[in-house]
Amino acid sequence: MSQAARTYTIEEIAKHNREGNVWIIIDSKVYDISKFANLHPGGTGVLLTEAIAGKDATQAFFGLHRHEVLLRPQYARLQIGTIAGEEPVVKPLAVDEPSGVPYAEPSWLSAGYFSPYYNDSHRKFQRAMRKFAVEVIHPDAVKCEENGKRISQPVLEQICAMNIPAMRLGPGKHLKGRTLLGGVITPEEFDHFHELIVNFEISRFGTRAYVDGLLAGEVIGLPPVLNFGSPDLQATVVPEVLDGKKFICLAISEAFAGSDVAGLQTVAVREGDEWVVTGTKKWITNGVFADYFTVGCRSKDGYVVILVPRSDNVETKAIKTAYSSTAGTAYVTFEKARAPVANTLGKVGQGLQVILSNFNHERWMIICTSLSAQRLVVEECLKWVNQRIVFGRPLSSQAVVRSKLAGMIARVESSQAWLENVTHQMNNMSYAEQSDKLAGQIGLLKQYVTRTGRETAEDATQIFGGRSITAGGMGKLIENFHRTSPYDAILGGQEDVLGDLGVRQAIKKMPKGARL
Numbered sequence: 001m002s003q004a005a006r007t008y009t010i011e012e013i014a015k016h017n018r019e020g021n022v023w024i025i026i027d028s029k030v031y032d033i034s035k036f037a038n039l040h041p042g043g044t045g046v047l048l049t050e051a052i053a054g055k056d057a058t059q060a061f062f063g064l065h066r067h068e069v070l071l072r073p074q075y076a077r078l079q080i081g082t083i084a085g086e087e088p089v090v091k092p093l094a095v096d097e098p099s100g101v102p103y104a105e106p107s108w109l110s111a112g113y114f115s116p117y118y119n120d121s122h123r124k125f126q127r128a129m130r131k132f133a134v135e136v137i138h139p140d141a142v143k144c145e146e147n148g149k150r151i152s153q154p155v156l157e158q159i160c161a162m163n164i165p166a167m168r169l170g171p172g173k174h175l176k177g178r179t180l181l182g183g184v185i186t187p188e189e190f191d192h193f194h195e196l197i198v199n200f201e202i203s204r205f206g207t208r209a210y211v212d213g214l215l216a217g218e219v220i221g222l223p224p225v226l227n228f229g230s231p232d233l234q235a236t237v238v239p240e241v242l243d244g245k246k247f248i249c250l251a252i253s254e255a256f257a258g259s260d261v262a263g264l265q266t267v268a269v270r271e272g273d274e275w276v277v278t279g280t281k282k283w284i285t286n287g288v289f290a291d292y293f294t295v296g297c298r299s300k301d302g303y304v305v306i307l308v309p310r311s312d313n314v315e316t317k318a319i320k321t322a323y324s325s326t327a328g329t330a331y332v333t334f335e336k337a338r339a340p341v342a343n344t345l346g347k348v349g350q351g352l353q354v355i356l357s358n359f360n361h362e363r364w365m366i367i368c369t370s371l372s373a374q375r376l377v378v379e380e381c382l383k384w385v386n387q388r389i390v391f392g393r394p395l396s397s398q399a400v401v402r403s404k405l406a407g408m409i410a411r412v413e414s415s416q417a418w419l420e421n422v423t424h425q426m427n428n429m430s431y432a433e434q435s436d437k438l439a440g441q442i443g444l445l446k447q448y449v450t451r452t453g454r455e456t457a458e459d460a461t462q463i464f465g466g467r468s469i470t471a472g473g474m475g476k477l478i479e480n481f482h483r484t485s486p487y488d489a490i491l492g493g494q495e496d497v498l499g500d501l502g503v504r505q506a507i508k509k510m511p512k513g514a515r516l
């Protein structure tokens, strides 16, 4: 019989209640913490008090630690048995099992609920994607978020083998002949709801910078090549990038011009069959490690977008930002950097349209990833208010806390409904139609979702108190979300500018004869 399979009575545990001989019960499991007490990160004394040593410490434990602490091998081995006749209540989910916490999952994943948008293909895809994300992406995300390094090579190879970078571009010709997620669905089946699932599943770990480090540069930098590059350019660049051999980023924003794209100052001059590019770009996600730069420039014939390869005339410097440097955020300097004229993306003079049409998909992606992170925050808060005892009662017994949760839940549910509607439109519209009909709506939705995100971050911070401002322990996911939620409100277009875009588009589309 293994040690952990032994059973004890509560009376037996009670005998082990002094320094050098301490046992405790957590969720019907018996732990011998006699030696560990001196090493306990929370101090020795707290474990030797009358209320803890030799007693059932379940409530005290879950008021101070995440359950995952007990699953770490060095602590799991402290378990010496269980209490006779009792069963543990806290059980980790199977890797592909949806959370049972209300509102932790969108309703289509919640038992007993329905949705018009998702079919069996989406359901099996979601299960496979969650499993892959939990098993492969999550450990790397936690590690890189902490050490600030680029996504690790073995994980890069695995995500490329699963064709995750290709799927993050949405449905289209680039998926042809590719095996998606080990063959769980065909490229022909793949639609924007599958893509939404990919975005949701990679964003559930409280590792915001890694979500960008997971080749967000490709998600925004490669579509101009796919949609506006010559067939020859596509034939070279697209496979290199989608197979993880080369990295690409989108280089539009400048210290001179952020959301005001028309104000950018980087200049491209024609010299024979080459472009010569000079200027600087700022806040460039994945720029630190990029091999290709999709660059928005001015030329004498108007705006133009050019794919510039890395060379000695391109310098990238990491920018220290509020989130982890795993995202590879760069300040990029082009000093007479050269690119063949064949690398022009779209027509000279129409660069602004190339840039603006590309924004819709980027903004939609940020909406997905932000919303997924907001659901995680709701789940964390619901668990916390349920297990945290204050003034002798669970935190959930406080009306003010419930009121905050009401706001959070309403915000994620309304955002989700709007997002799914927009995604359904995307499934039924061409790229050009999306640019025309959805740009305004996506702008408004992004403004809405990123605002709700920051309100939710504030509310969650109040609910978690001091734990929400420390990077480890109980509130670590809240701390990450609170610190990084402004990114969603800035990247891909600043919130107020996007709301304004939505209203301007609506005004433009007013029927001429509309009168009160």
Ligand code: HEM
Residues within 6 Å of the ligand: 024, 031, 033, 040, 041, 042, 043, 046, 047, 052, 057, 060, 061, 064, 065, 066, 069, 070, 075, 078, 472, 473, 474
């Ligand atoms: C097998 C049992 C236990 C293990 C393995 C354990 C492990 C840990 C670890 C790893 C931390 C560092 C923070 C974190 O990672 O969450 C910690 C902190 C702490 N632990 Fe424990 N612990 C145990 C039992 C207890 C019990 C029964 C108490 C009850 C008083 C307690 C009180 C604390 C306190 C007060 C902190 C500091 C919390 C903070 O900084 O917010 N621990 N413990």
